[in-house]
Amino acid sequence: GAGSNEVHNDASKPKRVMVIGGDGYCGWATALHLSNKNYKVAIVDNLVRRLFDHQLGIDSLTPIASIHSRVRRWKSLTGKTIELYIGDICDFEFLAETFKSFEPDAVVHFGEQRSAPYSMIDRSRAVFTQQNNVIGTLNVLFAIKEFSKECHLVKLGTMGEYGTPNIDIEEGYITITHNGRTDTLPYPKQASSFYHLSKVHDSHNIAFTCKAWGIRATDLNQGVVYGLRTDETEMHEELHNRFDYDGIFGTALNRFCVQAAVGHPLTVYGKGGQTRGYLDIRDTVQCVELAIANPAQPGEFRVFNQFTEQFSVRELAALVTRAGEKLGLKVETASVPNPRVEAEEHYYNAKHTKLVELGLNPHLLSDSLLDSLLNFAIEYKDRVDKKQIMPNVSWRKIGVKPRTIVA
């Protein structure tokens, strides 16, 4: 974000940004990007995502260095320090110490259990997801109120909060005229997994604290993120980002590229008409920076829909097939029984102009981008574990017994 950059460079003291969940896919790319732009960055993370990988027998396609090696490498390459606070934000004693020690001007909160299938494995994962996400976010709100009243909260939500209504999706609010009267109200939410629901709960909690306490917050309702490389993660292999392609943490387009690379049919769930918003990870880091550089006002609960293009799953499969064929791959598509409960054909038209108005310059999903994502998947294809590819969590079959996933 060129515009935002200037806002930032004008200030005498660098802005201090706490990145919660900074060891994860979006968080790591964002932490490096902000550090590179001369923000003073601290990562807060309990690394529980690495534990999930162990427990589920899955792994990032890319080898990833420990968080300690990552920040050491960043320091040795750029001279910039990223502070590290390892701990659980559900532990308020820990979180309070990080706030008192780091004194953030902005908090970017990525630190949640973020997989819908994970939240639908069994009862205890459903409960964990809502508890971890809702209580973690409550703690962040209390920490801001108590220790950093002026701090701007930039919270990652998801487009999945809205579901698939039969009317246009607006950015957070909708003006309704009803029986001759008019009001602008929170856009109705229809989430469809315990994970997506946890984000809806967060949004309501944050909105309340903005009103009651004057917290300034931006809720980024993010679409599905694809891609791997950002300028900073490419600087050294110890800075490489994680890349999930498994049935639990892998997201649609990333999974398709890996499937195409290894000759696995693309797994389209049901009819494939499910339409969602998508964005390149380079736009995730850009959007977050724009939000930080242009903070919400005290008491303002601002909602941005953070994606750049809409695609149906069927369209994505067709794009990957075409790009694969250009690279000499024979790509097939298989319709898989849908493990989720969702509409497979529906209207979808979601607004996403607010970040563009702030200066977002989108990286669009062209054939060339697909080429590079695909090429990268081909590069790593020997690391692909095919047993991780098929979905193994069912929305309808979830039960109360603790379940061990065995691929």
Add this chain to the structure above:
Amino acid sequence: GAGSNEVHNDASKPKRVMVIGGDGYCGWATALHLSNKNYKVAIVDNLVRRLFDHQLGIDSLTPIASIHSRVRRWKSLTGKTIELYIGDICDFEFLAETFKSFEPDAVVHFGEQRSAPYSMIDRSRAVFTQQNNVIGTLNVLFAIKEFSKECHLVKLGTMGEYGTPNIDIEEGYITITHNGRTDTLPYPKQASSFYHLSKVHDSHNIAFTCKAWGIRATDLNQGVVYGLRTDETEMHEELHNRFDYDGIFGTALNRFCVQAAVGHPLTVYGKGGQTRGYLDIRDTVQCVELAIANPAQPGEFRVFNQFTEQFSVRELAALVTRAGEKLGLKVETASVPNPRVEAEEHYYNAKHTKLVELGLNPHLLSDSLLDSLLNFAIEYKDRVDKKQIMPNVSWRKIGVKPRTIVA
């Protein structure tokens, strides 16, 4: 409910109803009412509400017997058994056993931390409230799915979920026409305490499980309950219900009656234009019975607004003043700085026809009702602890330090 009664009596086997939170104000009255109507009743409660009273130094105006004495007395008076399961519904092992042992046809879920001020005392009570309510309800949903698939969930929500929008409040859903397209969506929620927010979270979670698992559920968005006596609780003093008048658990009208009885000025918060729906506790038990007797369909998430009349706080104060004067009391009103963050003058028009359509025959708040509530408050006035009357929890001042309330 006469109509519902017949529905019930027609069935060969009595319906089995689990009343979660059956030791509380609404739950106890409901459990007795249903038992009296020949439902087979089990109470599930961890009695934590009695612990809150100890911890906060507050007490019910009426002396209340232990839950064990209550059900023994009921049995000796009527020959009817109310089964008792003492435990925490957040403990799934416990909850699973109660479901397997009792095999409910319907679950009425009152078992939550239900005070808005309590949820605003300090961080740990805010977190407790959301955790207790959200996880408890998740567990109930999982227990129904696993053990009693056909069971009808009757869940207590609150009118406070809607906040005070500038348009009419509908019952759970609103039909919106936007940019030329139309859909019926969940009514937007604007809750204004961590307690009210927990109910919004519950509603979203329940709606999802109805859709994904075919759960049948009725969400009763209840207004503020007043009154004490129901036919059954009057049968013996060991069956008497609790009556809260303190600043944390006392609700508006009940508090005003006690204040009038002891010569304390009526505590109107701010301008007193806050308008809400109210109902007599005899209508609470009637509404719940109507919901049970006319269950939701599999997969249906039905929302009823459960109240009978709307009043502003100012109007309530005027009604109590007039009724008090008839009884020779001199009643004054004091405007107290509002401890809450809420609109003090606003539009309010909430629909509440669905329960009436099912047969609800409301007890309206007439002068005579006020007389009996007031007479009852006068009868117990020697038990009133005046130190409990003033509000001592502030929406804006809540902090992270654990707080001991000292009256």
